[in-house]
Amino acid sequence: MSVRRPEPLMSQNSTPLVSVDALKSASRDLPSGDQRELIEKKIKQAEDIMARADAMLAKDLGMLLCDCTWLPQIMRRRGHAHVCPVCQRHLEGSSSGRAQSDYDVFTGDWMTS
Helix, strand or coil, X not given: CCCCCCCCCCCHHHCHHHHHHHHHHHHXXXXXXXXXXXXXXXXXXXXXXXXXXXXXXXXXXXXCEECCCCCCEECEEECCEEECCCCCCEEECCCCCCCHHHEECCCCEECCC
């Protein structure tokens, strides 16, 4: 019996990040002024919302988060360690000593039990 692979949720060309990049590119073609500034501000807000969503999803999936920046960085797995892409902090093994559910991505605080 063969196992069927799930279909991707979105194609590579329809992801929100690609859409925001397209909006950024288009906004550069607009003449300078209030409308351009407003559009650029809204694009920045959309980028911030997507970054928060990425951190929340990573947390919910049990991935390790590094609190070296706001928004927290998703730690990448390298061999037997997890490494922060910004500060290069290494955590050996599969646990950080804290549960991911103890980190609040909105406040940047660790919750105590």
